[in-house]
Amino acid sequence: MGDGGLGTIDDDMPVVGIRILEYALTQAGFRVVNIGSQSSQWECIEAALETAADAILVSSVYGLGEIDCRGLGDKCREAGLADVVRYVGGNLVVTSQTQEWEEVAARFRARGFDRVYSSATRPHQVIDALRGDLSARGRLRGASCAVN
């Protein structure tokens, strides 16, 4: 399965959420590199580079994901990681109840994320999507994901 990185960017601290996702992904055969909370975008990208991650998964719970994730897609392209699958999930905006989810998701997709998940997402949904996306890009080997 693939490699990926998991983590949260800047101020966010969903440590428990990351652990759950890390566990589920590992059980599903992914090699997970958890870069922990309070990470900068560059730390996330550097971790993905050094570990040759196939996917970057970013989680955010405190509602400022839109600001924290700004420019991540561009930076990935700049660092030669254009092909790396990028997901983001959690409470991505402060006023999510009053905004149409599709609208929020569209904004994040425009920022370079392949998939955008709400906080109601179950781990298996992410795993299934990841398998599909990695296999579509021919990267479903020992893929790792950097979870931030």
Next chain:
Amino acid sequence: MQVALLLDFGSTYTKVVAVDLDAVRLLGTAQAPSTVASDVTVGLRAALAGLAARGVPTRDPALLLGSSSAAGGLRMVALGMVPALTVEAARCAALGAGAKVIKGYGYKLSLAEVAELEALAPDVILLAGGTDGGDSDTILTNARALAATALSAPVVVAGNKSVSAAVVGLLQEAGKDARLTENVLPELNRLNVERAQRLIREIFIERIVEAKGLDRVRRQVADIIMPTPMAVLRATELLADGPPGAGGLGEVMVVDIGGATTDVHTVASGAPTVAGAVLKGLPEPRTKRTVEGDLGLRVNAVSVLETAESAGLLDRFRLGSDRLPAMVERLVRETAMVPETDQDHALDAALAAVACGVATDRHAGRVEEVWTVHGKVFVQYGKDLRALPAVVGTGGIFAYGRHGREVLAAATRGDPLRLKPAQPRLYIDRRYIMYAAGLLAERHPAVAYQVLADNLVEV
């Protein structure tokens, strides 16, 4: 009486320390100008004669071991992928092996970098890149680039395990002395430097001693078993942990102030002293060495003086300003100069206090206060050394200078965001025997510990 003679072949002086292994005591020390450029044994004989003149028996010693930092020391280049990750891990491994890291390179080498590397002509190249199972492209590309050079330096391959054997093969096919060891950064949050360091030391003993003109010593006199900085690092470990089966001082920092560089060594976990602090950055080894090439008391005296001036240290040591430029120029010109007048001593102390303060600033970790929606959070980078119980000063300034306490106290002052020792006990290596204790620890750790502990002076 069984005598151990511990030698150090430095670039300026050849030093010798004699220890009585039966009575567990220091017999004496002596030094003479180094003669590495011509016949290294001349300087050694002069140093031994100095010892004999003080009544120390130097014939037929029971043990004879040496360290060396002559001819530029062990000059290494560290190659990795991401500068903050594998390059830093490789640098850390090389420094801990007592090397001088003359350059670090990240990502794939450019043509200009390859040319620069060839011109630098390092003694050993440490080639890392990629965590295990991670990136393999960079290390393979860099290995091909090295294979195509005329460099003859041994290459220690310590990168991504998935391709490291292929990397070694590629280099060996090109006639290079490539040697395989474990990855210095097998996982993103795990540093693994010991194996690489052991290999670097083997190469030092096998090849570098000869290349530096010290083979005559090896044939005629003694085994040169490690670079001098590694001997000091070993002594730091011995001081902290004690000999096997006994306790030591606990966590400790050693500041080694020299003519060209200032080295800082710590043996300390560096764990946060603030509850709930989040640790960031590359994990640091318990035994850590940093080298500051811009903080020497002779070679870089001019720039160090400028820092001393802006820090208000010239007043503290009552240094008049009119003669200062000439005095500093003399220090740079005559690097072997030993202070004589009160002014000489005051100037050396002011420079050394800057070197000590800045070098320990750079060595210690730092903490940042971050406000989040959950409240205040502390983010720590590097080691928290605030609770460190002991700091030791070594180098000529502590052996021959007059202001050891003032110089060493700079290790507790400086940048307030740095996690420096707050209230440590301060000791100075008045007899200049740290390196010797590190050498002796290889064979007689209990004797080495006792002699070192007996001869450090609390100030």
